[in-house]
Amino acid sequence: MKVSLQDLSVRHPAGRRDAPPALAPLTLSLGxxxxxxxxxxxxxxxxxxxxxxxxxxxxxxxxxxxxDRDPWALSAPALRQLRGELFLAPQVPPLPPRQRVVTAVLAGRLPHIGLLRSLRNLLLPTGLDEAHAALGRFGLADKLFERVDRLSGGERQRVGLARALVARPRLLLVDEPLSALDPARASQAMETLTQAARERGATVVCSLHDVPMALRNFPRVLGLREGALQFDLPSDQVTPERLQALYAQRWDELAGPAPSALDTPPTAPAVSYCR
Structure with a gap:
């Protein structure tokens, strides 16, 4: 799905009227x-x-x-249909604790099936092979009938990503999907996600705190600071100096003592850049 933003500015619904926009006027296009x-x-x-x-x-x-569609100019039914072509994977997947993993994964198909089939799937799930295959790509095939509340935080994040695969979106939006994963699992999950999107021709926008992971896995990188776009560059042009300016701290605090850390997988848990 193509995406175009022209001077797009966004405010939080609960924000003060005199507060600056959470997202400053932003112009960009995604193919x-x-x-x-x-x-x-x-x-x-x-x-x-x-x-x-x-x-x-x-x-x-x-x-x-x-x-080429303005979502906010569409009728309510047309907007619902458009939203069915999108998938937003939040950092903490909204998985009911007593739900079975298979049901949680197949929930990705809900926008494409009717109410009656949705209710029937709660008792007699269909599409088990698809759910099993999606979980298998994230190393969770043996968790198909496990209860969600018996999973670790990292397993729940991967279940949320498996749900995204089953949803088959044209635009996949992923918010910090690796926060609960160790470095090896994080690399595997990111490679799986990007490969699955390439197989289906889906557009992917993924927010990440792990800078080396972003530079290794994505050909294009957007740098945001205080709601404003600081750069929009191919990943090989994102220099330590640009990152230093973006995060307002020294590069060696972000990715080790030398820029060569970009070229090799991290050997320790990913550093959090939160302040």
């Missing part, structure tokens, strides 16, 4: 099947951008086009 990482310090506007692209927050100013 069909493009994969983009969004990086920046906490509070930079990364999650707000994803929610705007998911049609969860209306523009305060400017325009958003998804596949």
């Amino acid at each position: 069909q099947g493009e994969q983009v990482a969004v990086i920046g310090p906490s509070g930079a506007g990364k999650t707000t951008l994803l929610h705007a692209l998911a049609c969860a927050l209306p523009p305060a100013a400017g325009t958003l086009l998804l596949g």
